[in-house]
Amino acid sequence: MFKAIKKFSSLRLKYIFKGDKLFDSLRLRLTLSNIIIMTILLMLFVISTYFLMEHQIFNQSEQLVQNIATAIESSSAQQLEQFDKADYFYIKIKESGEITQAFSTNPHFGPKELSEFAEGILRKKSSKGDFDWHDLSFTFLKVPQKQQQGLLIVSVGLNRELMVLKFLLAALFITGLICLGLAFYSSLYLANRALIPIRKSWQRQKDFVADASHELRTPLAVIQTNLELVMGNPKETVEEQEEWLTNIKIEVSHMTRLVEDLLFLARVDSEQQLLERSNFSLDRAINQVVKPFIPMANNKGIELKIEVEPEVDFYGDEKRISQLILILVDNAIKHTPINGEVRLKMWVVGNDVDILVSDTGEGIEEQHLDKIFERFYRIDKARAKSIEGTGLGLSIANWIVKKHKGTIKVSSIPGKETAFTIRLPKEN
Template identity: 30%
Template structure:
């Protein structure tokens, strides 16, 4: 699949680059052609519009332009052609072929005997049109002819340069298209692998509680005469596994909404100190059951613009992790204070710690350093992912420091002033 996508992206990128190159060279060629012939055409128009007779004599141009490549021919009403400025007879031969089939007002380019001529036929509009009374030559129109060999040669050379450069450029375009396509495929492939891993992890997490629920329900069906009291342990297991599934699905729904940008944050001015104290009161029971001391250093009236429910969830996640990985007799410490215009929440424990190579991955979804131990304690590996998302939604930062056998410290900083 990825190879086919890579090939398609290469073709698309190459086609786009080729179109850009073709349009650029086409515009450049057209502009060069226009600029080369623009001056020549303007000089020819000046000669054509300025041609006028007075008593059978050509009146000089008001603004004489000397260009040896431009000469003027007069055409009579009966089709004869003369040159008002005489030159050698051998230069005048075959002039009828050069000027043939050109209508008044036209501007043509013709090849003739190895030269390129640019020819303009201009109607004569003045009343005095008698040029030669002996031959009754009355001027009907004027031919302006210019030799443009150098301009045409330059355009031809440029065209060959474009063609030659185009052949080389096509190879470069294909290589560039392939490299860009390959680079574009990196995040796609990474996202695909993460999605595959995500689906695998979700399937694995859901299979365990479903298996427990099914197994206990099947055992209960095998003994239909048993009382609820006798099957109480199996019912309790089913409830615990269902609770675990509800927690997992709720976490997945939160992350899915955050990925889709649909998980709104309701900001308001809250007293962070009160929120932290409220969460601490819920963990008093864990302190007594697990024999883990909980030390709180809460600065009073720490106010911050935040979503109260999400901040409450964040603190629960951090304290829950601290208690899970702190052995009996350990200590969990939570601090809340203001520092450098930021509200700081710090949770540290004297637990097992995190290996250095795992610290960079602890916020990844479903990552657990000790999977069997985390699963036994009810963990799904999604808590810290949700915690990071909550912090980022509040324009804050979350950092972790840990040492194996010494404990872990999470530090959250949230700006105390933030617009709704």
């Protein structure tokens, strides 16, 4: 039995370490996934922006050469003046290939350069398009001359526009890198934030397994010890071994309640534990729950005072509300000494119902008040061993109250009293 428990503990440690590695891996995967998505989106943005601007530049250039060609054909010097700031030139060529007129706003283009450029464009079959010459880019247009036979070639330089386009591409690339860097840290931050509820759930599960194994270890050890005593005296009668068998029965009963509470909380964590709401008489339900505690309290010399307002209709889960009252009253009686007093009171306040369960027991120190609803939390573990219970009751009670959209508060004066105050809406 002890070997099995030891093996279970070692497996639990492996489970914890594996869980830590799993979170690191999951955080890395989430971060990388976000970065990959951001990279793809940024690339699409940069590429689409670049090609959109390039298309716009070439469209404007084509429109510009068309306007210049129109102004040249009209032989209007006034119309051509508006294009003086543009980097353009035009060439008029006869059908024989002789250049009759050439003009350029670029001083670096002389007759020789213009002649070479014209030969290059004439070799192209298309009437308009782009042309690269000596590491320079141009947009050109070839149209028949209206006033005489031949062609008119108009070309606009694209170098300034392409430089702007390259600068835009570099700026987009640098901005993209910065955005990716920010996206990395943002994704890491968001991944950590996204993992917080998962970590809490994982931690709760680890604590659940650890606490359950700890709580089960003691009754299992007691059962094993008593069974060894029984088996060590095979000739004795059942009556003679009643003490050991009674101990086994008590521990089995304790384990049964513990397993039931653990299963209840497991269903709560997986959201499988749902409320079955209906209208019922709250005062009748409370009286039914408290009735079996009266002789128990009398046997301990405890006065159990019950003040329940009659004819109170309530909408909720009758079974869980009864379980809530049972947990609080049972807890109060267990922690109240002889000649003490336990009080249960229920009354209506507007659309709410208030329930008070108080006792004159040992009380709870202030530093424990905000922790007593945690699972397996024990104020005094040494003293808790002498008090029957699983350490899960108040956690279950807290869940029942919250599911009914109510509140539960605890106040205590150490050595004098403890009071649990519950407020529940009559219709929730």
